[in-house]
Amino acid sequence: ERDLETMSTELGGIRGMFDNRIQFNRALTQIGDFFGYPAVYILNGKGEVLASGERPDAPPYVAPPPDAFRILADGEVAPASATENPDSIRALYPLPDYGDAYLYVVRPLAEGLIQRMRTGEESILAYRQAEESRAQIQAIFALAYLETALLVLVGAVWLAMSAANAISRPIGQLIGAAERLSAGDFEARVDASDAPAEMAVLSDAFNRMTHDIQTQQVALRSASVEAQTRSRFIETVLSGVSAGVIGLDRYGRVSAINDSARDLLSITDEDVQGQRLGAVSPELSELSERGEAHIEEDIDVTRDGETRRLRVRIEGGQGGEMVLTFDDITRLVTAQRNAAWRDVARRIAHEIKNPLTPIQLSAERLRRRYRDKVGEDVEIFDRCTETIIRQVGDIGRMVDEFSSFARMPAPRFTEERADEMLREAVFAQRVALPDIGVDVFEPVPETVLDCDGRMVRQALINILKNAGEAVSAHKASGAETAYPGIATRLDVSGGYARFIIEDDGMGLPEKDRDRLTEPYVTTREKGTGLGLAIVKRICEDHGGELRLGDAESLSGARVTLVFPLRQNIKSTPRLSEGKPGDDMKREAL
Structure with a gap:
C-alpha cells in the first residue's frame, strides 16, 4: 500500500506524458523497476488497459476482479489478490489525478509458495477439526455421565417422594382444611379413610372441632342479629323520647347519649363518647359520684345565661355502669308556680280590694268634714289624708295588677x-x-x-x-x-x-x-x-x-x-x- 501510494504520487507528476503513449509506457516500466514490480498498468473503471509498462519476465496479464473497482469507488482499500502459475500478487489503486483511472501492479512470488500456503492452511484446518472433535467427544461423554447421574437422582427422588407421599398427603389435607377454616369456611372437613392410624385419629379430632365451631358460629350469629336488632330498637326509642339519656361505663365515661340529652345540656361537641361526665355536665357528675344505686333529684343547669330545672334519675352507681335519665321540668315548675301565684293573687285581690273603697271614702269624708275644724294643724291633716288616699290608690292599682295576672284570658287570634x-x-x-x-x-x-x-x-x-x-x-x-x-x-x-x-x-x-x-x-x-x-x-x-x-x-x-x-x-x-x-x-x- 505504501508503494502504491508513492507510485500514484509519482505518476501524478508525469501526467503530461500521458498523451505520448510510448514515453509514458517507458516511464511506467522505469517506475515499476524502481519499486520492484515487473508489470505496471493504468486501467479505466471498466478494466480496460490505458497504458502499461512490462518487463520481459513479467507474468501474463490477469484482469482484476470487478468487485475491486466497486470497493475503490466506495472509498475503501481493495484487497490484493494472489494468482498461481506463475505465483504472483496483484493490487489495484486509484489515480485521482487521471480521473476515472486506476494503478494496477503485479509482483511475482516464489514458485510454489501459494500451494505450500494452501497446504499449510489445510493442515491447520484439519488440526482444528481434530481439536473440535475432541472437545465434542468430551462434551458427549460429560453429557452422558450427567444424564446417567440425573436418571439415578430422579429415581431416588421418585422413590423418596412415593415413600413420603403416604405420610405428607394427610398432613397436606389437614393444612388445607385448617386454612379454609381460618378463612371462614366452617364446613371444611378432612377425609382420612386411607390415612395411617395416627393421622386418622388426628383428622377425626379436627373434624369434631370444626363441627363444634360451626355450631357455635351459628349461635353467635343468631345472638349478634338479635343484639343488633335490640340495639337498633333501643337507639330508635332513645332518639324519639323527649327525656335525655346518658349511659356511663364503670369508669364514669360516657358510653351512650341521645339527641335530647345533647339539647338539654347544650352539648355542641359531636363526639362526646369516651369523655368523662364531668367534662360534659359537672352538675350531673356531682350526682353520679355519690355511688348510690338509685337517685332521683331536681337540679338546675345553666347554659348560656339560661337556667333549666332538670329532674334526674340515676340507676346503678355501685361500682358498675350507670344510666342517667332527666327531663326538662322548667316549664312545668313555672306553670305550677304561676298557677299558685295566680291563686294567691286572686285571694289577695279579693281580700284587699273590699276594704280599700271604704278606707278611701272615709279619708275623703274626713277631709271634707273636719278640715275646717282642725285649726292650725290643717297642713298636717291634709298631708295625712292625702297620704291615705294616695296609698289606697297605689294599693288599688297593685290589686288591679294582681287581678289582671290572675284572670289573664286565652288569646283571641x-x-x-x-x-x-x-x-x-x-x-x-x-x-x-x-x-x-x-x-x-x-x-x-x-x-x-x-x-x-x-x-x-x-x-x-x-x-x-x-x-x-x-x-x-x-x-x-x-x-x-x-x-x-x-x-x-x-x-x-x-x-x-x-x-x-x-x-x-x-x-x-x-x-x-x-x-x-x-x-x-x-x-x-x-x-x-x-x-x-x-x-x-x-x-x-x-x-x-x-x-x-x-x-x-x-x-x-x-x-x-x-x-x-x-x-x-x-x-x-x-x-x-x-x-x-x-x-x-x-x-x-
Whole structure:
C-alpha cells in the first residue's frame, strides 16, 4: 500500500506524458523497476488497459476482479489478490489525478509458495477439526455421565417422594382444611379413610372441632342479629323520647347519649363518647359520684345565661355502669308556680280590694268634714289624708295588677299589623315620658301577625314602661344617658317577628336573670314583679318566647319578644343588626 501510494504520487507528476503513449509506457516500466514490480498498468473503471509498462519476465496479464473497482469507488482499500502459475500478487489503486483511472501492479512470488500456503492452511484446518472433535467427544461423554447421574437422582427422588407421599398427603389435607377454616369456611372437613392410624385419629379430632365451631358460629350469629336488632330498637326509642339519656361505663365515661340529652345540656361537641361526665355536665357528675344505686333529684343547669330545672334519675352507681335519665321540668315548675301565684293573687285581690273603697271614702269624708275644724294643724291633716288616699290608690292599682295576672284570658287570634302595634306602643311611651327619647329603626317591615292584638300591645307597653322606668332611675342616680334612652326595632326572619327593645338604664343582673320572669320577682323597690311575668305568659300563649339580655347598641338591657308569623312578610327584607345611626334612619320625634 505504501508503494502504491508513492507510485500514484509519482505518476501524478508525469501526467503530461500521458498523451505520448510510448514515453509514458517507458516511464511506467522505469517506475515499476524502481519499486520492484515487473508489470505496471493504468486501467479505466471498466478494466480496460490505458497504458502499461512490462518487463520481459513479467507474468501474463490477469484482469482484476470487478468487485475491486466497486470497493475503490466506495472509498475503501481493495484487497490484493494472489494468482498461481506463475505465483504472483496483484493490487489495484486509484489515480485521482487521471480521473476515472486506476494503478494496477503485479509482483511475482516464489514458485510454489501459494500451494505450500494452501497446504499449510489445510493442515491447520484439519488440526482444528481434530481439536473440535475432541472437545465434542468430551462434551458427549460429560453429557452422558450427567444424564446417567440425573436418571439415578430422579429415581431416588421418585422413590423418596412415593415413600413420603403416604405420610405428607394427610398432613397436606389437614393444612388445607385448617386454612379454609381460618378463612371462614366452617364446613371444611378432612377425609382420612386411607390415612395411617395416627393421622386418622388426628383428622377425626379436627373434624369434631370444626363441627363444634360451626355450631357455635351459628349461635353467635343468631345472638349478634338479635343484639343488633335490640340495639337498633333501643337507639330508635332513645332518639324519639323527649327525656335525655346518658349511659356511663364503670369508669364514669360516657358510653351512650341521645339527641335530647345533647339539647338539654347544650352539648355542641359531636363526639362526646369516651369523655368523662364531668367534662360534659359537672352538675350531673356531682350526682353520679355519690355511688348510690338509685337517685332521683331536681337540679338546675345553666347554659348560656339560661337556667333549666332538670329532674334526674340515676340507676346503678355501685361500682358498675350507670344510666342517667332527666327531663326538662322548667316549664312545668313555672306553670305550677304561676298557677299558685295566680291563686294567691286572686285571694289577695279579693281580700284587699273590699276594704280599700271604704278606707278611701272615709279619708275623703274626713277631709271634707273636719278640715275646717282642725285649726292650725290643717297642713298636717291634709298631708295625712292625702297620704291615705294616695296609698289606697297605689294599693288599688297593685290589686288591679294582681287581678289582671290572675284572670289573664286565652288569646283571641286575629290578623294584626306588627309594625302598627309597635308604633302605637312607642307613641304611648313618648306621651307618658316625654323627657326620654324613644327611637324606632326604619324601615319597619309591614308584617301581619296572627295574634291577639290587645295582649301583644299590652306586652309592648309593659316592656317600654319598664325601659322608661329603668332610664329614669339611671338618670336619678346621677349617671349620664345617651340619646335615645330607648331604641326599638322590628326584625322579621325565619318565620318569626321579633320586637327588640333596648334601653340605657341600669341593666339586668347577671345572677338569677331567668327568675325575673317569675311572679313577684323584681329589682325595683316599688315594683310588683308581675310585668315580665305577664309578658312572658302572653308570648308563650302565642307560641313565642321572651328573651332577656344585655343591650348591644345602648348600655342597659335588651328585651326581645318573639312571635310566630303564621303569614309571609308582605314587603321588606330582613333588617341587619346595627347601632343607632349606622345604616338605619331614626324616626324624628
